[in-house]
Amino acid sequence: MHRNYTVDEAARLLNCSKSTIRRLIAKGLPVIKDQKPHLILGSDLIEFLKKQRRPKVRCGPGEFYCLRCRAPRQPALGMVEIRSRNVSSLNIRALCDVCQAVMHRRVSERQMPSFSANFEISDPQAQGHLGE
Known part of the structure; x- marks a missing residue:
């Protein structure tokens, strides 16, 4: 939460590819683009992933x-x-x-x-x- 991540570091942290992180950025993940490499704030990453997660849906007895x-x-x-x-x-x-x-x-x-x-x-x- 209190760290900044590059695209590569965020990909390793989430165990996914760099292209997946780039797709998340295209979907609206906030990035600091003032310098290279671009940085992702840990708190922004947590908030974005929480918003992306869908709640689990339970079926009723007849569904x-x-x-x-x-x-x-x-x-x-x-x-x-x-x-x-x-x-x-x-x-x-x-x-x-x-x-x-x-x-x-x-x-x-x-x-x-x-x-x-x-x-x-x-x-x-x-x-x-x-x-x-």
Whole structure:
């Protein structure tokens, strides 16, 4: 926080390449350009990285995380499909209600009764699958 870093030093500190630091500068990371090499204040670097970090999004009990929408979504038509079973969990997939992308979620066996109350679950042995 109390140090100044060159682009090379900041890259080594964050374990990334110099071009990544240059992209951060292009995105708005403050730099002192009065002299060469350009310097990045440690406090500016910390603040910039904190603003860039997105908060973690948790899915509700009846939601799947859609990678295309980048948000928790309900399954289309309330239909889900069991893809595989483990000893303690099930892999479930559904279609996004908004963009129709395939979404996946893992549910433990003990959560399954409350989870299945909200959805129509298709037979894993059925011929057709949601993504087809």
